[in-house]
Amino acid sequence: QVQLVQSGAEVKKPGASVKVSCKASGYAFPNYYIQWVRQAPGQGLEWLGLINPSGGNTRYAQKFQDRVAMTRDTSTSTVYMELSSLRSEDTAVYFCARNLIGALGHFFDYWGQGTLVTVSS
Amino acid sequence: DIQMTQSPSSLSASVGDRVTITCQANQDIGNSLNWYQLKSGKAPKLLIYGESNLETGVPSRFSGSGSGRDFTFIISSLQPEDVAAYYCQQSYNFPLTFGGGTKVEI
Numbered sequence: 001q002v003q004l005v006q007s008g009a010e011v012k013k014p015g016a017s018v019k020v021s022c023k024a025s026g027y028a029f030p031n032y033y034i035q036w037v038r039q040a041p042g043q044g045l046e047w048l049g050l051i052n053p054s055g056g057n058t059r060y061a062q063k064f065q066d067r068v069a070m071t072r073d074t075s076t077s078t079v080y081m082e083l084s085s086l087r088s089e090d091t092a093v094y095f096c097a098r099n100l101i102g103a104l105g106h107f108f109d110y111w112g113q114g115t116l117v118t119v120s121s
Numbered sequence: 122d123i124q125m126t127q128s129p130s131s132l133s134a135s136v137g138d139r140v141t142i143t144c145q146a147n148q149d150i151g152n153s154l155n156w157y158q159l160k161s162g163k164a165p166k167l168l169i170y171g172e173s174n175l176e177t178g179v180p181s182r183f184s185g186s187g188s189g190r191d192f193t194f195i196i197s198s199l200q201p202e203d204v205a206a207y208y209c210q211q212s213y214n215f216p217l218t219f220g221g222g223t224k225v226e227i
Contacts (some may be wrong), residue, residue, distance in 0.1 A: 004164075035217075039159075045208055045219040061216040095165065105171055105212035107155040111164040 002026040004112035017084040022096035029077040030054040032098040040092040086119045127220030140196040142223045144209035153213035159206045
């Protein structure tokens with residue numbers, strides 16, 4: 001069955017970086033974008049960007065362009081999202097999600113379980 | 122960026138009630154509108170994609186309609202397991218954006 005399994009919770013100090021992993025299984029890894037969405041406490045959902053696992057191409061939300069990097073390891077079907085220069089406002093649950101490359105729209109049919117990133121001094 | 126305005130932000134209804142949630146875009150997005158269900162501690166779930174297409178395995182009491190700027194999500198007969206937050210999301214262009222969410226309670 002399709003699974004996206006994310007790494008565990010992280011606590012970071014302001015200014016530090018965090019790297020969250022998302023391991024895919026149960027489907028053809030190269031055929032689906034992996035996208036990242038976050039939800040801050042009591043807030044809505046916010047899109048950070050996507051990576052094409054096939055070629056490694058990325059597209060980031062302008063808001064995060066200077067601080068986010070998404071990479072993939074095709075040998076382990078794992079995608080990584082690194083967010084740098086963390087501030088308290090980055091405290092959130094970070095989700096990875098997949099969508100079919102070539103689908104009629106970017107919608108996410110499977111999601112990871114979420115990774116809580118807490119930024120606190 | 123495309124702004125998505127979702128209403129209401131919360132609602133309380135009884136089991137068996139019809140529940141309606143609306144989502145409005147600040148520009149025409151065709152039918153590029155999707156709906157998700159979020160329950161605390163669980164992975165979000167896709168319910169509706171492309172405005173009105175029911176995701177496989179999703180109960181038929183969930184439905185979506187609309188086009189252009191105005192969209193509607195309906196739960197035809199609210200069930201206890203539907204207690205959750207619901208979000209619309211536009212996939213017309215980047216950055217992908219979401220509505221503010223609707224918390225549904227019984």
